[in-house]
Amino acid sequence: MHACPPHPPEALVRSILDGPSRVTSFEWRDEVASTNALLAAAAAEGLPEIAVVGADVQTSGRGRLGRPWHAPTGSSLQVSFLLRPHADMAALTLLPLVAGVALAEVAEAHVEGAHVRLKWPNDLLVDGGKAAGILVERSGDAVVVGIGVNVDWRGVERPEGLEHATSLSEATGRDIDRWKVLAGLVGVLDRRYGDWQERPNGILDAYRSRCATLGARVRIVQVNGSSVVGTAVGIADDGALELEIDGSVVRVRAGEVTHLRPA
Ligand code: BT5
Numbered sequence: 001m002h003a004c005p006p007h008p009p010e011a012l013v014r015s016i017l018d019g020p021s022r023v024t025s026f027e028w029r030d031e032v033a034s035t036n037a038l039l040a041a042a043a044a045e046g047l048p049e050i051a052v053v054g055a056d057v058q059t060s061g062r063g064r065l066g067r068p069w070h071a072p073t074g075s076s077l078q079v080s081f082l083l084r085p086h087a088d089m090a091a092l093t094l095l096p097l098v099a100g101v102a103l104a105e106v107a108e109a110h111v112e113g114a115h116v117r118l119k120w121p122n123d124l125l126v127d128g129g130k131a132a133g134i135l136v137e138r139s140g141d142a143v144v145v146g147i148g149v150n151v152d153w154r155g156v157e158r159p160e161g162l163e164h165a166t167s168l169s170e171a172t173g174r175d176i177d178r179w180k181v182l183a184g185l186v187g188v189l190d191r192r193y194g195d196w197q198e199r200p201n202g203i204l205d206a207y208r209s210r211c212a213t214l215g216a217r218v219r220i221v222q223v224n225g226s227s228v229v230g231t232a233v234g235i236a237d238d239g240a241l242e243l244e245i246d247g248s249v250v251r252v253r254a255g256e257v258t259h260l261r262p263a
Contacts, residue, residue: 004152006030006056006074008179016052016183021190023050031057035080036135036146043082043142050193052186054079061148064135065223065256069148070159075167077178080146081189091200092143093239093253096121096136097207099145102192103132104210106184107149107168114171117212120232120241120257124149125212129166147185151178201237208235213257218243220255228252229260 008028016026025047032038032055039053055078061069071078085092100122107124108116117125124132132149150167152175158165168176196203208214213232220243221227233249234242240251 004074004178008054008182012179012183016186019187021050021186022194023052023186023190024048025051027051027053029053029055031055031059033060034058034062034146035078036062036137036144039080039082039144039146040137040139040142043139043144047082049082049084049142050190051082052079053082054182062135062146063133069133069135070162071148071150072153072156072159075153075156076151077147077149077181077185079182079185080144083143083145083193084141085143085193085197087197087200090238091196092138094196094200094203095143095145096134097235097239098192098196098203099134099136099147099189100124101203101206101210102185102189103134103147103149105188105192106181107131109184110176110181111168111171116210118207118210119259120211120213120235121239126166126168126171129164129170131166131168131171145189149178149181149185151176151181204235204237207239211235213241213259217260219258219260220252221258222252222255232257 013026016023035053035055058078063069100118103124104116115127119125122134123130135146137144152169153167154169216232218232219229230243230245233244240253242249
């Protein structure tokens with residue numbers, strides 16, 4: 001693993017705060033329960049957007065549906081963004097896709113030549129392995145977007161069960177500066193978020209062109225535990241996955257997707 005300083009360089013923090021983005025506060029913690037939980041609590045106290053909190057260690061890092069998120073110390077980026085969107089409620093269903101596209105664009109810039117795709121809704125796949133995940137949570141009127149990126153897991157003891165996970169450095173064989181990834185994420189998410197507020201549906205083409213799930217045969221375990229199998233034939237304008245099952249198309253709004261081999 002490439003030794004990267006444990007804190008973001010001061011110059012980077014200054015450029016985030018003094019630059020043209022909407023970021024109004026930035027905090028880096030050595031250890032926190034969950035950067036999403038921290039910002040959700042701060043949202044309730046009125047913290048303005050865009051607030052950014054990152055941490056090297058999360059003692060209760062969380063994924064979707066109560067699943068855990070793991071990140072060996074010093075190897076990853078765990079960062080959350082507090083947003084206060086003025087977009088209407090319907091468009092909010094597209095925000096996870098906006099975050100996914102921003103993440104993919106940043107990853108593409110760091111892993112030239114590797115295959116960067118999104119598994120619906122927004123798992124980042126690099127050469128087929130999961131290299132990052134996104135958790136979008138509502139907190140009153142605010143939304144917290146949490147992003148975990150495996151930056152350099154070469155030589156790192158992989159958490160149990162994550163044999164199929166990958167990291168940006170494993171895909172390229174090169175050192176990657178996680179602070180540059182952080183700076184990229186702040187800049188690109190800010191821009192994509194701004195564009196989305198102006199024109200919510202504008203994200204769809206960029207998303208569809210990166211979505212590995214489109215055209216794939218998939219199994220989806222839904223929130224209630226039931227599962228469906230079909231072919232992913234589209235992404236609806238609200239971000240739902242359109243699944244063809246026995247000749248009819250159903251829309252799935254949430255669930256865990258597994259890509260299957262063609263029948
Ligand atoms: C996600 O959930 O992929 C969303 C992860 C969001 C994490 C960020 S870190 C900053 C912020 N603060 C938080 O507390 N969370 C956010 P999901 O799709 O449910 O994936 C979780 C599943 O991915 C787990 O059940 C594991 O199987 C697997 N997993 C856990 N850690 C992983 C990692 N580092 N890389 C790849 N897969 C992982």
